[in-house]
Amino acid sequence: MADAEVRAATPADAPEIARIQLATWRSAYGELLPPEVLAGLDEAETAQQWTEALSDGPTTVLVAAEGDWLVGFCVAGPAPEQEAAAADGAAPADLATVALVSTVLVEPRWGRRGHGGRLLATMAQRLTEGGATRGISWIPEADSVSQAFFEHAGWVPDGTVRTLDAGGRPVRELRLSGPLDLHLHHHE
Known part of the structure; x- marks a missing residue:
């Protein structure tokens, strides 16, 4: 494997982040999302949204690279109260130190090479340095690959679930919660 690294994303990375996001969603969520939703995703518009988020967004975005190629990204920040709340809507006692990892995506052709683990471990370290003590992430219930990744x-x-409307198709998501002192192991 060529040199692999994880670094902070810059606005110049926005077009590649958008390309990775759309390619991965089309590949990984083709069964989960309606075809018209996936077909309606515009790469230029998505890149512009990423440029804005990377220029003045409140979240941290990291990218994974292998050699000269960007291969994945991770987005996280403080968890909004509605994302971290218990099923009954009550805020958890540790709300001020809960981080939401909203995205960990690695383009499928670069999968199984440790990039996702490096992204999550690096993000967890940064979140801990910023005062976070616990992380949460919402994962589609049908996405067993992502669930296994986080469970690893x-x-x-x-125990908290939600249902989103994805172009008229309900998508049930599970909230996963866990420590930020990660001990990920790379399997060859």
């Missing part, structure tokens, strides 16, 4: 990192479903 010690994150487990915490």
Whole structure:
């Protein structure tokens, strides 16, 4: 494998982040999302949204690279109260130190090379340095690959679920919660 690294994303990375996001969604979520939703995703518009988020967004965005190629990204920040709330809507006692990992995506052709683990571990370290003590992430219930990835990192479903409307098709998501002192192992 060529040199692999994880670094902070810059606005110049926006077009590649958008390309990775759309390619991965089309590949990984083709069964989950309606075809018209996936077909309606515009790369230029998505890149512009990423440029804005990277220029003045409140979140941290990291990218994974292998050699000269960007291969994945991770987005996280403080968890909004509605994302971290218990099923009954009550805010958790540790709300001020809960981080939301909203995205960990690695383009499928670069998968199984440790990039996702490096992204999550690096993000967890940065979140811890910023005062976070616990992480959460919402994963489609049908996405067993992402669930297994997070469970490998010690994150487990915490019993909270939600249903989103994805172009008229309901998508049920599980909230996973876990520690930020990650001990990921790379399997060859």
